[in-house]
Amino acid sequence: MSHQTDPPTSNERVEAQYEEYLMPIWKNLNVPIKRASGCTVEDFEGNEYLDVFSGISVTNAGHNNEAVVDAAKEQLDEFVHGCTYVHPNQPAAELGEKLAEVTPGDLQKTFFCNSGTEAVEGAIKLARKYTGSKEVLALEMSFHGRTLGSLALTGNKSYKSEMAPTINDVSHVAPPYAYRCQMCDGGPCSCACAEDVEHVIDTHTADDLAAVVVEPVMGEGGIIVPPEGWLSRVKEIAHDHGALLIVDEVQAGYGRTGELWASDHFDVVPDIMPQAKGIANGLPLGAFTASAEVADAFEAGDHLSTFGGNPVACAAALATIEELENGIIDNAREQGAWLHEQLAELEREYDVVGDARGLGLMQGIELVDPQETGRMDVAPAPDPKLAKAVGKQLREDGIVIGVGGFHKNVMRFQPPLTISRDQLERAVEALGAAIEAHREDSGA
Ligand SMILES: Cc1ncc(COP(=O)(O)O)c(C=O)c1O
Incomplete structure (x- = not known):
């Protein structure tokens, strides 16, 4: 069957086809992907995104290795x-x-x-x-x-x-x-x-x-x-x-x-x-x-x-x-240690960052509402609204990050393990700026 009369593929067309012909799935990323390489994914309009989520921790050796x-x-x-x-x-x-x-x-x-x-x-x-x-x-x-x-x-x-x-x-x-x-x-x-x-x-x-x-x-x-x-x-x-x-x-x-x-x-x-x-x-x-x-x-x-x-x-x-054995895991260890330090720094700087934790390049920060005590008073209440706003802001800044966790308030860094320090620096800087921009208008 010829597809000659079909309109050219676009972000919009892929999204519309998903809506019409695929059973509903969770649309939390909204970055239709045309091609990908290393830590970069590109959509159908030529927009490039820095990927720090790897399609949920999958493309560990880099997209299209x-x-x-x-x-x-x-x-x-x-x-x-x-x-x-x-x-x-x-x-x-x-x-x-x-x-x-x-x-x-x-x-x-x-x-x-x-x-x-x-x-x-x-x-x-x-x-x-x-x-x-x-x-x-x-x-x-x-x-x-x-x-x-x-x-x-x-x-x-x-x-x-x-x-x-x-x-x-x-x-x-x-x-x-x-x-x-x-x-x-x-x-x-x-x-x-x-x-x-x-x-x-x-x-x-x-x-x-x-x-x-x-x-x-x-x-x-x-x-x-x-x-x-x-x-x-x-x-x-x-x-x-x-x-x-x-x-x-x-x-x-x-x-x-x-x-x-x-x-x-x-x-x-x-x-x-x-x-x-x-x-x-x-x-x-x-x-x-x-x-x-x-x-x-x-x-x-x-x-x-x-x-x-x-x-x-x-x-x-x-x-x-x-x-992976040829240096990529070493990179994960090295960049992961650096990333953890940066996230711990965000925890020290912002009271809405409740906890920074992780191993290697599996790192997360938990966003919280410091004014609200969580269940059983053990920690401030989770702030999923803030996490959602921060994730959306990063997407607008050209970065794909995970937002999840049991309480839906964790920003998840799980990039391809090939990620460079420069790329991580860009992501951490954007994360800090997004937290700064949205922390006032949040609230669990
Ligand atoms: C720890 C763990 N086990 C199992 C699964 C299910 O894997 P799949 O989605 O490939 O079926 C996942 C998916 O996120 C997972 O994180």
Whole structure:
């Protein structure tokens, strides 16, 4: 069919087509994208934006990273699809071997799927098969996806309304959220939130626990970094109850935090590790990796995916890991440390900046209304209105930043890990100016 009579593509046309032909999705960015390179995305009118959000933490090796694109093109010329359980393909085999090498501890065998949500659900199935138990624990304020299984784990009711019931046998425990901690009586952190896992197992479960699922740094919850010792204590409690620890590295993995895996910061080896997002720098791929002992609980046919392990996506993933290991993660560590300092400076300067936190290039600031006390008086009330205004201002200034968090008041910096100091300086300066401009007209 000829499209010769169609009007030329424009921002307006893409937006109108979305409105008319795609099911409603959250339109929070509003930057139709024509092309992208490095940390820059361009719309159909030639406007360029500095991207400090990476399509939610995906293009870690930079938009259209040449080595990744070349690897995908090379595989496209060979074949596009074979279905990994009909025709084993070499890129999937190589990627499996590579992941055994680069994942923590004894993690060795991987299952490939297409997204983060599938990776999490596959991990739950594997944990159930291995342990012979059914129940799962997840964190309040967590995010693990939106299909019915992963949605059940997601600890945020705003994603669930009117679409329940999800799977049952899921209980939620307190998140490791120091800024609004309600667990340590206002005193120094004693990791009481980790002990909550024990408490919830005792009070809510039927002693049939298959897994405890956590994000090593909570992304959608608002860039929440757990305290020292939390992750290892949670693993210990899970094991004491015969359950596995599933560490969801979908958002925090692939160099985002300045290490290949966020788990590396805490010296914890997950029992099962779901991955996606940054894995293939934008090509759709998900995975979960486990030790041989755990992985071999699956018998052939227990879990399958038609597209999972697609050779083009796997070839892109191999090139992505090589790129990340070749200096990009070092850059994430270095620029992330600098960025954190700048955000901490904003916290000192502005009383509407309640908390600056993060690891590597996964950084956020929580915007608050200093005149209002939040729930339980632990911190000033979140100010989602201010966050929205600041995000909009940055967009007008040509910068795409994330606005999110459980309370929708967190400005999220998750740029391509290739970002330069100059680009970050520009973003931080614009953020400070936007806060200065909008802090008076905000209010939760
Ligand atoms: C930690 C975490 N797990 C799972 C998911 C779901 O991934 P996907 O959107 O690829 O299904 C996300 C998405 O944001 C995530 O942040």
